[in-house]
Amino acid sequence: MLETRFTRLVGCEIPIQQAGMGGIATPELALAVSRAGALGMVTATLVPPAALAQTLSAMQGAAGGPFGVSFLLPFLDQRECVGIAAQAARVVEFFWGTPDPGLVAEVHAGRALAAWQVGSADEARAAADAGCDFVVAQGQEAGGHVRGRLGLLSLLDSVLAAVPVPVLAAGGIATPRAMAAALAAGAAGVRVGTRFVTAKESGAHPLYVKALIDAGPEDTVLTDTFSVLWPNAPHRVLRSCVEAARTFPRDVTGEIEIAGRRIAVPRFGVPCPTRSTTGEICAMALYAGESVGQISSVEPAAAIVEELSTGAERLLRAAASPL
Numbered sequence: 001m002l003e004t005r006f007t008r009l010v011g012c013e014i015p016i017q018q019a020g021m022g023g024i025a026t027p028e029l030a031l032a033v034s035r036a037g038a039l040g041m042v043t044a045t046l047v048p049p050a051a052l053a054q055t056l057s058a059m060q061g062a063a064g065g066p067f068g069v070s071f072l073l074p075f076l077d078q079r080e081c082v083g084i085a086a087q088a089a090r091v092v093e094f095f096w097g098t099p100d101p102g103l104v105a106e107v108h109a110g111r112a113l114a115a116w117q118v119g120s121a122d123e124a125r126a127a128a129d130a131g132c133d134f135v136v137a138q139g140q141e142a143g144g145h146v147r148g149r150l151g152l153l154s155l156l157d158s159v160l161a162a163v164p165v166p167v168l169a170a171g172g173i174a175t176p177r178a179m180a181a182a183l184a185a186g187a188a189g190v191r192v193g194t195r196f197v198t199a200k201e202s203g204a205h206p207l208y209v210k211a212l213i214d215a216g217p218e219d220t221v222l223t224d225t226f227s228v229l230w231p232n233a234p235h236r237v238l239r240s241c242v243e244a245a246r247t248f249p250r251d252v253t254g255e256i257e258i259a260g261r262r263i264a265v266p267r268f269g270v271p272c273p274t275r276s277t278t279g280e281i282c283a284m285a286l287y288a289g290e291s292v293g294q295i296s297s298v299e300p301a302a303a304i305v306e307e308l309s310t311g312a313e314r315l316l317r318a319a320a321s322p323l
């Protein structure tokens with residue numbers, strides 16, 4: 001019912017993209033979202049080429065619909081991963097760096113669609129000029145690393161005016177109302193992060209999920225506190241973890257598993273706690289968007305997709321009928 005330029009382009013049924021989220025966007029989560037009719041994404045950050053190829057080939061066998069792979073440019077050391085992703089996935093997407101026509105060409109050579117998450121109209125224009133098939137406008141309500149300075153509505157307005165390609169809206173969207181608002185404003189779909197961190201299939205540590213569920217709408221802060229390993233990159237987290245990290249008495253808050261190896265998480269480090277993380281979870285980066293106050297339970301990803309899409313559709317229909 002909610003057919004848009006995005007659903008037609010990607011070949012999914014529902015105009016929702018689950019955000020790529022390091023350590024959280026596991027294949028299990030992406031597959032659950034894709035099977036529910038939306039676009040599931042896995043994160044390829046710091047995943048070696050052979051492991052990425054293996055994960056994606058298993059997903060190809062299991063996916064019930066299109067899925068995508070997300071790269072963070074500051075951590076893209078092994079460029080062959082882009083070609084591997086493009087041959088296996090429907091969408092390959094980039095964040096945090098100048099849009100690069102060379103990377104987009106590599107994605108197209110593998111027959112995938114290329115996308116870029118942007119924080120300004122200028123960056124959106126550069127992404128479209130680089131050949132991207134769609135862009136994601138990320139408002140500063142977003143959880144995780146925040147690229148731009150504008151709230152979602154102002155940004156969406158200027159990005160829609162700037163580019164001819166479909167535009168998704170990201171940042172603070174966790175309810176049917178917020179999804180309907182973004183679609184009514186002209187977005188071809190929405191990208192949802194924080195709400196999926198609390199999904200049953202997410203890779204997040206249970207204490208991180210509990211902290212999100214307990215948080216109110218004013219409990220996030222845009223900060224540069226967790227900048228060790230990734231400097232000059234503002235991010236939105238729960239205010240409680242900033243306070244906990246500041247008062248934590250040691251240099252290492254715990255251990256996290258990345259690509260099969262256990263590594264120390266430095267105090268103020270970038271990684272957020274996943275299921276296998278040990279240590280002082282509440283003093284690690286607990287990324288959260290402003291929508292966190294609307295999240296009150298753990299649900300299967302398919303239930304989240306269903307609630308958002310049917311609710312948004314009902315609201316859009318009601319708005320279209322005479323008062």
Ligand SMILES: Cc1cc2nc3c(=O)[nH]c(=O)nc-3n(C[C@H](O)[C@H](O)[C@H](O)COP(=O)(O)O)c2cc1C
Pocket residue numbers: 019020021022024043045070071072094095117138141142143144145170171172173174191192193194195197272287288289290291
């Ligand atoms: C836990 C978490 C991790 C994230 N990691 C990434 C990432 O690895 N790559 C990326 O492109 N965006 C990442 N983001 C940002 C999302 O792409 C998206 O902009 C954001 O989640 C949207 O706002 P919302 O969280 O309010 O839904 C992350 C967000 C969260 C909450």
